[in-house]
Amino acid sequence: MRRHKLTLVLAVVLAVLTFTAAVAPVYASTLNQKQQKKQKIEQDIKQQQGNLKQQRSRKSELESEMNQLDHRLQELQSELARINREIAATERKIARVEAELAEAEAALAEKETLFKRRLRNIYERGYVSYLDVLLGASSFSDFLTRFNNLKIIADNDQRLVDEVRAERDRVEAMKEELEQEKSRLDGMRRQILNNEAELERTVASRNQVKEELQEEITRSEEAIRKMKLKEEKLEKEIQALIRRSASNRGAGGGGGGGGAVVRGSGRFCWPCQGGRITSGYGNRVHPKTGIYPDFHRGIDISPADTIFAADSGKVIWAQWKGSYGNCIIIDHGNGFTTLYAHLSAIYVGLGQSVSRGQHIGIAGSTGGTSTGVHLHFEVRVNGEPTNPMSYL
Secondary structure, three states: OHHHHHHHHHHHHHHHHHHHHHHHHHHHHHHHHHHHHHHHHHHHHHHHHHHHHHHHHHHHHHHHHHHHHHHOOOOOHHHHHHHHHHHHHHHHHHHHHHHHHHHHHHHHHHHHHHHHHHHHHHHHOOOOHHHHHOOOOOHHHHHHHHHHHHHHHHHHHHHHHHHHHHHHHHHHHHHHHHHHHHHHHHHHHHHHHHHHHHHHHHHHHHHHHHHHHHHHHHHHHHHHHHHHHHHHHHHHHHHHHHHHHHHHHHHOOOOOOOOOOOOOOOOOOOOOOOOOOEEEOEEEOOOOOOOOOEEEOOOOEEEEOOOEEOOOOEEEHHHEEEHHHHEEEEEOOOOOOEEEEEEEEEEOOOOOOEEOOEEEEEEEEEOOOOOOEEEEEEEEOOOOOOOHHOOO
């Protein structure tokens, strides 16, 4: 009877081992497929983020150019307002000059009338020579008087002719100056209006480009959002497969830590020697792509060297992990896992049990998103990233 029971136990153990051996390759194959899919999505996200950065840079340059165009348009409008004021002032001046011109023309007409009348009188009465007038004097005193009167008449005649000519020249000069001023102002107004129209066409064109660019940015952001949702879903599936695989190894007696389920204390210690938080949990500007918002699933600690297990548990990942680089994931039980990324060295193996504060690796700068030697540390609850500062 005892031998029969022993045989039965051995058969059960053998069946479990056989099942574990059979299932393990299936888990490994599925896990590899999902990891490859996740890495492909990470590459697509990185490429799309690069495109988004370029689009936002182009938008920023376009907005800067449009600001300059708006500034230039305001300058032109101010200049046009100034020209309009100058034109209004010139038109008032023109009105005054036209009134003066009318008065000058009236005076000119009067002088011409007097001059013509003088000529007509000379013609009608015949030419009276200075000598006839002088010889007709009755005395020397009369002679001097007649001589002086003749001189006054001659001077007045000459002055009248000079005034007529000067008035005519002044009127013609005023007309020419007035026409030049009107022509200059009209030309300035036309040029400003042409420049303003050209600028408005340019602004309209840039606005259309900006709208099209914003549509591209919106599409890129939406594509990144959808890819990140796929990435998060795959990550949860990967974590579930890893935990299931580790559990099967534990049930089968495999792994460095034996079959016992290791559970942590629920109290996490600082995961590295020294250092301070250089990038917190949550939305941030991505240090490489410059994209905002970029959701940071953990905290970055630097400077960092020796890496410690934050709590007791079982290692469920100890190898390269895409953009995380060399990575360790420890399952602490009760749905808690911690992740240590960008390591330069890994000192634990898959399935190994570790204790709180145990030396598990060395900080580094591996992985596509690392910008320098540091530790990226995550705390996950049932596969969901949460703020590590709530547990440290």
